[in-house]
Every structure is written in C-alpha cells, then in structure tokens.
Amino acid sequence: xxxxxxxxxxxxxxxxxxxxxxxxxxxxxxxxxxxxxxxxxxxxxxxxxxxxxxxxxxxxxxxxxxxxxxxxxxxxxxxxxxxxxxxxxxxxxxxxxxxxxxxxxxxxxxxxxxxxxxxxxxxxxxxxxxxxxxxxxxxxxxxxxxxxxxxxxxxxxxxxxxxxxxxxxxxxxxxxxxxxxxxxxxxxxxxxxxxxxxxxxxxxxxxxxxxxxxxxxxxxxxxxxxxxxxxxxxxxxxxxxxxxxxxxxxxxxxxxxxxxxxxxxxxxxxxxxxxxxxxxxxxxxxxxxxxxxxxxxxxxxxxxxxxxxxxxxxxxxxxxxxxxxxxxxxxxxxxxxxxxxxxxxxxxxxxxxxxxxxxxxxxxxxxxxxxxxxxxxxxxxxxxxxxxxxxxxxxxxxxxxxxxxxxxxxxxxxxxxxxxxxxxxxxxxxxxxxxxxxxxxxxxxxxxxxxxxxxxxxx
DNA sequence: TGAAATGTTGGGGCG
DNA sequence: ACGCCCCAACATTTC
Numbered sequence: 001x002x003x004x005x006x007x008x009x010x011x012x013x014x015x016x017x018x019x020x021x022x023x024x025x026x027x028x029x030x031x032x033x034x035x036x037x038x039x040x041x042x043x044x045x046x047x048x049x050x051x052x053x054x055x056x057x058x059x060x061x062x063x064x065x066x067x068x069x070x071x072x073x074x075x076x077x078x079x080x081x082x083x084x085x086x087x088x089x090x091x092x093x094x095x096x097x098x099x100x101x102x103x104x105x106x107x108x109x110x111x112x113x114x115x116x117x118x119x120x121x122x123x124x125x126x127x128x129x130x131x132x133x134x135x136x137x138x139x140x141x142x143x144x145x146x147x148x149x150x151x152x153x154x155x156x157x158x159x160x161x162x163x164x165x166x167x168x169x170x171x172x173x174x175x176x177x178x179x180x181x182x183x184x185x186x187x188x189x190x191x192x193x194x195x196x197x198x199x200x201x202x203x204x205x206x207x208x209x210x211x212x213x214x215x216x217x218x219x220x221x222x223x224x225x226x227x228x229x230x231x232x233x234x235x236x237x238x239x240x241x242x243x244x245x246x247x248x249x250x251x252x253x254x255x256x257x258x259x260x261x262x263x264x265x266x267x268x269x270x271x272x273x274x275x276x277x278x279x280x281x282x283x284x285x286x287x288x289x290x291x292x293x294x295x296x297x298x299x300x301x302x303x304x305x306x307x308x309x310x311x312x313x314x315x316x317x318x319x320x321x322x323x324x325x326x327x328x329x330x331x332x333x334x335x336x337x338x339x340x341x342x343x344x345x346x347x348x349x350x351x352x353x354x355x356x357x358x359x360x361x362x363x364x365x366x367x368x369x370x371x372x373x374x375x376x377x378x379x380x381x382x383x384x385x386x387x388x389x390x391x392x393x394x395x396x397x398x399x400x401x402x403x404x405x406x407x408x409x410x411x412x413x414x415x416x417x418x419x420x421x422x423x424x425x426x427x428x429x430x431x432x433x434x435x436x437x438x439x440x441x442x443x444x445x446x447x448x449x450x451x452x453x454x455x456x457x458x459x
Numbered sequence: 460t461g462a463a464a465t466g467t468t469g470g471g472g473c474g
Numbered sequence: 475a476c477g478c479c480c481c482a483a484c485a486t487t488t489c
Binding site for chain 1: 460461462463
C-alpha cells in the first residue's frame, strides 16, 4: 500500500521510485483508481502492453482494434498534457512488466481489473509473480458498479436472473464519487517505447471510413457523448430508445468497453443532476449482470449455460450465415441492422435483438457463429455483453427468453421503424429489383424453431 | 425486452 | 322489439 500519500509526494519526489500503471481497458485519467494509487505513491510510468495471444480465443476483433488504436492515441495526448508519455510494448504481459520494472526501477505495478476468463487467469499469475519478485502489485475496480463477487443469492450462489440481481445491487449500491484526474509526476528517465502505429491495430486496407465518420474514441469524446445524452429530456429516452431511426440511445457502449468512461461517472452525473433515469440505469444494470455471469460462468462464451441446449439441432448453413452477415436475407430490418454494423461498427440494440433472433431461430444457425461475427465487427464488442446477449436470444442462457419467443422481423419493423426511415437509410437498393426475396418463410421457420426447441425442453 | 391462436364481449346491421 | 350474426376489440392461452 502507498503509505506516503499525496501530500508528502512532493518532498519525496526525488527519492520516490516510479510506479507503473498498466493500462488495459481503463483508458482514462479521471475515475481511475489504479492511476490514482500510483500517482499517490510516486512518479508514474504508464504502459500499454499488446499481446492478443493472451486473450485468445477472444483477441480483439477488427473493429475493436481500430477503436483501440484511436483510443490509445487519445490517451497518449491526454497524458502528454500531464508531461507523461505512454509506453507501448508488445509481448507477454508478465515479461514486459518485469523488464519495464527493472528498466525504470519501479516500486510497483497498478492496474484495474478485467473479468474475462483469460484475463483473470493471466492477471492472477502476473500479480503472484510480481509480488514474488519483490514488487508491489495492486489491482482496482474501474469498470463496474458492483464487482461479481460482491452480490450473491441468499443461498450464496451467483445470480442467474436479472431482476433479483439488480435489486440486490441497488440495495447495496453506494458508489464512491469519481475522482478527477490526479496530478501526475513524471519519472526521471523514460524507457524506450515503440509508437502506437507499430502495434498494427489499424486496418491495412482502409475499410474504416464509416467508423471514423461515426465515432471519436477517447476520454474527452466519451464525456461529451454522455453530456449530450443527458441534455436530452428523460422522457425522450423512454420514447425513442426502441426506434433505431432516432438517436435516442446513449451510444456510450464502446466508450464504456474501453473504459474511456466508467459506470460510476455515469451514475454520479445522473444522480448529481437529479435526473430520474431508471430505465437507462437498468441498461447499466444489464452490463453489470453480464460481467457477474461471465466471471462466475467462464465457459459461457463457448458453451450454453443451460446444458440441455448442447443437444439442440443446430443447422450448418454457410450460405444462410453469409446472407445474414452481408445483410441479404430479404428481411429489411435484419438487413439494415447488419449493414449498419458493417459500415459503422455498431447496431441499434432493438435491431440487435431482431437480427440475432433471426439468425438463431429462423435460420437455426448456432448462436456462437453470430457472436463471433459481432465480435469481429462491433466497436463495442465486449465478451460479457456479447455472450449474455446471444445466449439470451438463443434461450440457452441466464434469464433467457422463454424458448417460444420468436421475433417476427416484419412485425418488429412495423413497430420499431413505422415510417421505414431506418431501413431506407441502410438499404439503398430496397424497393428495387436488386433487393433479395426473403430467404425463408418466417411462418414456416417459426414452426420449425418451436419444434426444435420443444425437443430440448427438459421433461 | 413476443407472436399467434383462441376465447369473450358488445355494438350494430338486419330480417 | 327481438334474436341472430358478424366482427372488431380486447383478453386469455398457447406456442
């Protein structure tokens, strides 16, 4: 622990050994407990380590890497304003941190926790090995209102149903007010580091124009996005959140994923202004629930939580999958969603549900194949949220949709996009001979899905 | 955070 | 005036 405190730091500046802050998906300076802990103890050496092999089989996808590149550039700019650099390295995290610690004679390493199975395994080992080597190693919570082990059912089990989970969270929720960016002190000498561009995160072929037009990664942009969202009347969110043609949602998901803003900051902005936003906070609740589940059920990115679904008669249908991915199913709302995803790295949540339901229930294609496509194309691809969403849709997960719930893409389109502004926006060939006929008869596909689902039902 | 099928009700047309 | 039928509109049930 840092015994000196910020007050004494100035006098001890000459003597204090540097503290390494290992940035991962907490790419912000405010409300960053690891950074605050390091800054309180001495000069700060910020490092980002790129080692996608350590995250397999869920190394960041193409859209995520594009975002990460831009977000690291933003972080580097923000750090420079505090006269700090961002040390960028490649290689196994433990090796890199060991070497860097030796190079700068660091006293400790600080980071904020992740909850993906591969990251948890690696971080446990890193902490153990760094401590064995005589370094401080401290981890913190920057990403969640309630960490996965902080709530459990009366029986001491992890929650599997959202409503009681969130009720329990709300009952004990008292997040500390977020700290502003700490004052930061540079080390006496900087280690060598490679430029961000050397990580090769940017696409070689420039397919990302649509992403760049839509998004600005980084802490400042995240704050502006939240500000813009909260300036809207609360009633507008409730009315517009299910209309994909309207900018009614916060669009904070990629910023939250990369930790450019944290849920505590969102929470306090809302409460500090006295905004009544339960409906939106519930969405943050689903994010918390997803992390709770991923931590407690680490096999769920690959395996259904409800094991009876292992015998579900999925179809192998490469043509169907390709039609879905390209937005050529002949169902306008589904196709518009997948085009929006391809062009902007994002899809409206209502449309995600309809598009996912179509893949899983109309085409009977394994939910994992949809999850993998989203993983590679979403700028907000998040293993916890993606896993929960797909298992929920398929009916094999926690708090899953009842097996009989099948979205009707035409009915959903009529409700969510009554004037067809959304489908027209993303499907220029709609209403021309170039637009494909429906690849399935939904009524028949629905009956087929219900028959298949009835077979896996226990009893 | 569904949709479709089935059941019920009540107003109005009409013999 | 009365009963019958039709069929929205709504409620319930079933998948």
